[in-house]
Amino acid sequence: MTVNESTGVGTPATGTGSTKGRTTIADSVVAVIAGIAARDVSGVHAMGGGASRTIGSVKDRVPGATGHGRGVKVEVGEKQAALDLTVVVEYGAAIGDVARNVRSGVSEAVKTMTGLEVVEVNIAVVDVYVPGESSDDEDEQQSPSRVR
Incomplete structure (x- = not known):
């Protein structure tokens, strides 16, 4: 991926080079x-599977660390990108609609910000979040301290 230095607009590399x-x-x-x-x-x-979310909750406590890429695997070429996303959907949401909206939103964001053509966005729904049920992450965060 190259950027046209005279206009600052991202364009996929064409072989002629800047x-x-x-x-x-x-x-x-x-x-x-x-x-x-x-x-x-x-x-x-949420994004990511169980292990990814557990590790991510620990990383989130480290100052300066972000988990924005959690649950996302990408393959970037010179002109194209392919993405695999792992998501947790909320109970009651229509999974097909959520997947379609994720696919569309991700494709548009990547295209707009990088100029890369998104050739595929694969989505794996690995869990359903039910409000009121505690997850392992929440139990860990809400348990009282054993030391004073």
């Missing part, structure tokens, strides 16, 4: 963009 340089977009950057876009969709409760 005379002023090249901009490379890391997979992790695309993962963060996709993760934020997916979380913005109504019906998405």
